[in-house]
Amino acid sequence: MTHSSLLRSDETLFRDPEVFEFTYLPGEIHHRDAQVRELAFLLRPALRGGSAGSAVLRGPPGTGKTTTVRRIFREVAETTRRVVPAYVNCLHDRTPSAVYRCIFEQVLGHAPPTTGRHLDEIKRGVAARLREHDAALVVCLDDANYLTAAGTFNTLLYQILRLYEKWDVRKAGVFAVTSDLALNLYAEADASVRSVFHPTEINFPPYTRTEIREILADRVRQGLYPRVLPKPLLDRIAAIAAGEQDVRVGIDLVRAACLRAEKDGRRRVSPGDVTAATRAVTAPALRNRAAGLSTGERALLWWIAERSRDGADMASGAIFEAAQEYLPVGKTTYHEHLNALANAGIVDLVPGTGRGREVRLRYDAGDVATACKPRTQPAKSRTDHELP
Numbered sequence: 001m002t003h004s005s006l007l008r009s010d011e012t013l014f015r016d017p018e019v020f021e022f023t024y025l026p027g028e029i030h031h032r033d034a035q036v037r038e039l040a041f042l043l044r045p046a047l048r049g050g051s052a053g054s055a056v057l058r059g060p061p062g063t064g065k066t067t068t069v070r071r072i073f074r075e076v077a078e079t080t081r082r083v084v085p086a087y088v089n090c091l092h093d094r095t096p097s098a099v100y101r102c103i104f105e106q107v108l109g110h111a112p113p114t115t116g117r118h119l120d121e122i123k124r125g126v127a128a129r130l131r132e133h134d135a136a137l138v139v140c141l142d143d144a145n146y147l148t149a150a151g152t153f154n155t156l157l158y159q160i161l162r163l164y165e166k167w168d169v170r171k172a173g174v175f176a177v178t179s180d181l182a183l184n185l186y187a188e189a190d191a192s193v194r195s196v197f198h199p200t201e202i203n204f205p206p207y208t209r210t211e212i213r214e215i216l217a218d219r220v221r222q223g224l225y226p227r228v229l230p231k232p233l234l235d236r237i238a239a240i241a242a243g244e245q246d247v248r249v250g251i252d253l254v255r256a257a258c259l260r261a262e263k264d265g266r267r268r269v270s271p272g273d274v275t276a277a278t279r280a281v282t283a284p285a286l287r288n289r290a291a292g293l294s295t296g297e298r299a300l301l302w303w304i305a306e307r308s309r310d311g312a313d314m315a316s317g318a319i320f321e322a323a324q325e326y327l328p329v330g331k332t333t334y335h336e337h338l339n340a341l342a343n344a345g346i347v348d349l350v351p352g353t354g355r356g357r358e359v360r361l362r363y364d365a366g367d368v369a370t371a372c373k374p375r376t377q378p379a380k381s382r383t384d385h386e387l388p
């Protein structure tokens with residue numbers, strides 16, 4: 001790059017744009033040592049001629065479940081032929097036929113013939129290759145919650161775990177992954193599956209802000225030219241991603257802010273780039289969160305956003321009193337609504353001085369007002385409006 005302050009049209013801020021792609025597999029996985037150890041422990045018997053253990057991997061979105069498994073699978077594939085890993089994305093492949101075709105492709109290195117093949121023939125092909133190399137199969141069912149929704153979870157688990165009975169191969173291991181914390185994948189398994197499925201539960205807690213910053217700093221070092229993203233802006237992005245509890249939001253923000261600077265022909269990302277990128281990246285998340293609110297909660301949120309835009313006192317007590325004039329609700333309902341907004345991740349209730357908690361919006365007040373605009377807005381002069 002030249003040292004002029006403006007970027008030439010043939011120059012870029014990205015040293016390696018690939019590192020911001022969702023398919024990118026980082027060379028180093030930070031802060032997941034315990035989970036890597038557990039998975040390696042389950043694979044060890046298969047490396048010695050036995051069978052791999054199974055696991056259920058649980059954690060909210062963007063906590064590194066997929067990355068950790070894919071990293072380990074890649075290492076296994078590069079170092080041994082005694083264990084054959086197969087990664088299945090259940091969002092795309094949910095039927096037994098689709099899942100087995102995906103496994104076939106990874107075990108044999110090519111797709112099975114497309115027509116006229118019975119499922120058993122695909123299984124026979126997989127088993128023959130495993131026997132040939134005396135190899136053990138390990139299948140990762142990523143986003144396995146889609147299998148439970150499709151009603152194929154038990155059938156597939158049963159078939160994969162009992163493959164050895166019919167086809168004379170070593171027993172397969174299954175790593176079932178879910179980001180739906182309300183779902184207990186082991187409890188979803190029926191009795192016939194449970195007799196062969198004894199998974200170790202491996203948890204992926206959300207990253208802390210410091211951890212997210214380290215992951216992002218690594219990505220920035222690899223993907224951007226030096227000095228493109230000032231440190232305070234990286235801190236700001238890490239804080240936003242930590243608020244969303246999703247490191248992916250941080251990666252998307254870095255990329256989007258840099259693209260904006262690049263488009264304007266600037267060599268450095270500005271605070272304005274981050275603000276604009278934050279809007280674009282977090283708008284869908286905010287819309288989803290607001291969509292789950294009741295009419296009463298949305299009305300209160302809209303009112304809070306308007307107050308925040310006016311620069312009014314954001315103590316929860318002050319909001320309650322002011323709301324009485326426009327949206328009369330009892331104190332209990334008001335606090336229930338407020339807690340629902342906090343649980344939805346749209347506001348934070350921060351302990352304040354004297355008058356209870358302070359209500360802080362996690363998103364831009366204007367964006368919140370747009371996302372939760374009630375069909376009929378509370379008339380500011382009316383006193384008869386009831387919050388549902």
Ligand SMILES: Nc1ncnc2c1ncn2[C@@H]1O[C@H](COP(=O)(O)OP(=O)(O)OP(=O)(O)O)[C@@H](O)[C@H]1O
Pocket residue numbers: 021022024025026028029030031032059060061062063064065066067068178179204215247248251
């Ligand atoms: N520990 C880590 N080190 C480096 N990069 C990471 C780490 N954890 C996550 N990432 C990056 O964050 C993004 C999201 O990670 P990943 O897809 O593994 O999360 P996940 O828990 O599987 O999410 P989901 O449940 O939504 O599928 C990816 O781009 C990944 O490269």
